[in-house]
Amino acid sequence: MAISQHLLQILARLADGRFHSGTELAESAAISRSAVCKQLQNLDKLGLHYSAISGKGYKLSQPLQLLDEDSIRQALNGNTKALLQRLEIHPCLASTNTYLQHADNAHATACFAEYQTEGRGRRGRQWLSPFGRNIYLSLRYHYQSGPAVIAGLSLAVGVAVIRALNSLNIRDAGLKWPNDIYWQQKKLGGILIEVGGEAEGPCHTVIGLGLNGFLPQPLSQTIDQPCTDLYSIIGDKAFSLRNRLAAELLNQLVPVLHDFDVTGLSPFIEEWRQHDCLHGKTATLYQGKQQHQGILEGIDEHGQLLLRKSDGKQQIFASGEISFRPSHENTA
Ligand code: ATP
Ligand code: BTN
Numbered sequence: 001m002a003i004s005q006h007l008l009q010i011l012a013r014l015a016d017g018r019f020h021s022g023t024e025l026a027e028s029a030a031i032s033r034s035a036v037c038k039q040l041q042n043l044d045k046l047g048l049h050y051s052a053i054s055g056k057g058y059k060l061s062q063p064l065q066l067l068d069e070d071s072i073r074q075a076l077n078g079n080t081k082a083l084l085q086r087l088e089i090h091p092c093l094a095s096t097n098t099y100l101q102h103a104d105n106a107h108a109t110a111c112f113a114e115y116q117t118e119g120r121g122r123r124g125r126q127w128l129s130p131f132g133r134n135i136y137l138s139l140r141y142h143y144q145s146g147p148a149v150i151a152g153l154s155l156a157v158g159v160a161v162i163r164a165l166n167s168l169n170i171r172d173a174g175l176k177w178p179n180d181i182y183w184q185q186k187k188l189g190g191i192l193i194e195v196g197g198e199a200e201g202p203c204h205t206v207i208g209l210g211l212n213g214f215l216p217q218p219l220s221q222t223i224d225q226p227c228t229d230l231y232s233i234i235g236d237k238a239f240s241l242r243n244r245l246a247a248e249l250l251n252q253l254v255p256v257l258h259d260f261d262v263t264g265l266s267p268f269i270e271e272w273r274q275h276d277c278l279h280g281k282t283a284t285l286y287q288g289k290q291q292h293q294g295i296l297e298g299i300d301e302h303g304q305l306l307l308r309k310s311d312g313k314q315q316i317f318a319s320g321e322i323s324f325r326p327s328h329e330n331t332a
Contacts, residue, residue: 003091007039017063019056047130064132065242075247080254084108094118096138097208109140133214139207141257146201152265152303154179154191159268160252162275167248174277177305182277186228213238265303285324
């Protein structure tokens with residue numbers, strides 16, 4: 001759904017999580033009180049909940065920090081500012097990845113959205129993208145290397161995301177090969193890298209990151225695997241940290257994306273291993289119709305996944321065609 005300027009103005013008032021009268025909201029958006037009521041009826045569809053109490057007005061169930069380009073820019077360090085050519089923030093996009101795929105050939109563009117109507121995970125799976133609480137970020141980058149080298153990029157991106165979380169004192173997040181951010185065996189975020197161009201290079205990539213700040217319960221219950229959000233990890237602070245987190249992600253991601261063309265994956269391997277939250281756990285890997293069971297033994301120097309099978313042999317899996325969930329006995 002499109003998000004009107006009126007609704008954005010109303011949300012800017014409601015963002016503090018306090019009560020605001022219908023009259024105040026109507027004035028802030030320069031519309032009538034009945035038009036305010038009509039606008040508020042859209043909040044449910046956006047994944048936002050509010051209460052209305054006569055005599056007090058309207059109040060969001062949780063405060064909201066809307067993305068603010070100035071705050072994000074101010075928190076960027078010099079290196080990131082120099083490397084990043086364009087920064088865009090949109091109230092609503094189908095998908096930030098799709099948007100940047102169709103962007104012109106600009107190098108080093110970053111794009112955030114408050115809401116995605118068609119957020120995507122790998123293999124076309126849906127990425128739930130309620131309004132205003134999570135991070136939906138895509139970066140477009142041009143590489144001299146071809147898609148084969150880019151295969152390891154999601155691991156380097158995972159390392160950058162962990163660095164960004166650590167810099168905000170959010171510790172103990174982990175990585176699940178090849179593209180997930182985990183917290184205590186639950187999915188906190190995911191990375192989607194899409195590549196276009198020639199097999200030998202150069203190629204353009206769109207690097208998408210979804211990171212959950214707050215997932216309202218009715219929505220999180222529709223996700224078919226354990227998932228979590230920053231609110232469950234750091235409490236209310238998650239609501240006031242969003243712009244800083246957005247900036248810190250850029251501060252960590254942009255240099256990593258920039259360096260990757262020159263260095264490839266090798267400088268990130270050791271750090272990835274330190275955050276590998278499934279090392280030593282049992283798992284079933286799905287490769288087309290085939291299943292492989294065994295114990296996860298981390299990654300090799302090319303970023304490929306190592307699985308020790310019950311016959312004692314180690315098997316190596318390249319990214320892309322593999323999907324897996326840790327076995328239930330790991331969490332028992
Ligand atoms: P794999 O990447 O190994 O195939 P995966 O199940 O994590 O595993 P992805 O395509 O990476 O699959 O991610 C999409 C999946 O993530 C969805 O099918 C759903 O289970 C889950 N998901 C969707 N939205 C969210 C969200 N906002 N937060 C956490 N998980 C989500
Ligand atoms: C995954 O775990 O499969 C990856 C999820 C990636 C979601 C992000 S949100 C920003 C960007 N836009 C999308 O449509 N997907 C990615």
